[in-house]
Amino acid sequence: MNLTVNGVAREVESGPLTPLLFVLRDELELTGAKAGCQQGGCGACTVLVDGEPRRSCLTPLIAVEGAAITTAEGLGTPEDLAPIQQAFTHHYAAQCGFCTSGLMLAAQAYIDHGGIDDRHAIQEALSGHVCRCTGYVKIVDAVAAAARGDEFDLTVTAGSSGMTTGGVR
């Protein structure tokens, strides 16, 4: 079965009913999508399917045949963070980091669909995502800043050495 993942055409061998989450993590070794509750309740596995946020744990591979998938790995690189990643870094919106990739992808879709700096609308857009550290205020701050198009100089973000990667599998 064929997919485009983060802009690269991939042929995958997982079975047609395999949840996209496990295709990404186990076959393609992209661990940005987190295996949290694995029943649609936490949002840690959210990826973009043709630009729309979807729980990859609920999505069988056959339902996304031929689709373009974006995972956290497709947002930016450690050297060149995407604006939403810069905003999360600047606003300390990641604590343990487990919910972060799902939240950033939901936030990216919100902004791509014209979402603005409106806290209620942001909360609505992110409402399927659970942060076990309960750091919601800073997460909403970060999404609001990214929606405004704020620019950040992360070299002077106090106490920050930029977002680390690869810590949470």
Place this chain on the structure above:
Amino acid sequence: MPPIDVLTPTSPDEAVAAFGDGTGVVVLGGGTIVVPEMTYGRLKPERVLILGRSGLAGISRSGSTVTIGAATSVADLVGLSAPLGPCAANVADAEIRAQGTVGGNLCAGEGPEAPRGDLQGALLALGATVRSAGAGGISSDPLEDFLPKRRSRLALDVSFEEPAAGAFANLDRPHTHDYTALAVSGARAADGTIRLAATGAGWWGLRLPSAEAKAGDPEAAGHAALADVQLADDALASAWYRGKVLPVLVRRVLVQLKEIA
């Protein structure tokens, strides 16, 4: 373990043929219920019928009749008028609403911890009819008659007459992941008939005939509704709490209906 037979019909007729009499077939609409059941090993299907490309999605209107295909997403209902629109908006979060389908909402089995089928109350209040396939061919049934046999049928679409007025009131959920703990839907038909139904007051949506009989007196109707339900103690709410809230929601729905000329 033998490989699972995966059926991917590309038209409604193919879906009906693939479902047959339904023996051994698990229907997968959006996957929000079926996929985790498989992930956790609670469901080990031999045959899975995937509806995603079956052409069963979409909302159409003919005069005052609204018809909603079974594979239509819950998100696509959010813009409809009350009670169905606000009822759909109260389901889960935007990502789940975009994935979950109307057919799944009507046909899913009881959840392990709480009732499923958030939309059933609104569709009962609308007097909806379900067209379905299975043993004996295609049939149309009032939703009340369909629900008890929903596990053995392939829902094709659900239709109803636009009401003259509609209303919806719900108990707020502690988290978007939760199913509806309790909600009441009401609709007034063009001839003045009022229908009321509840979600979360039994293992599927229930009409509230005792409350309907007293619809002219919202306070009395609210208390009468308690005779129509079997309130559950479950993970979402205690039976005691549901019993306190149900009369309030019935009253609110009837007051809203009165305010709509």
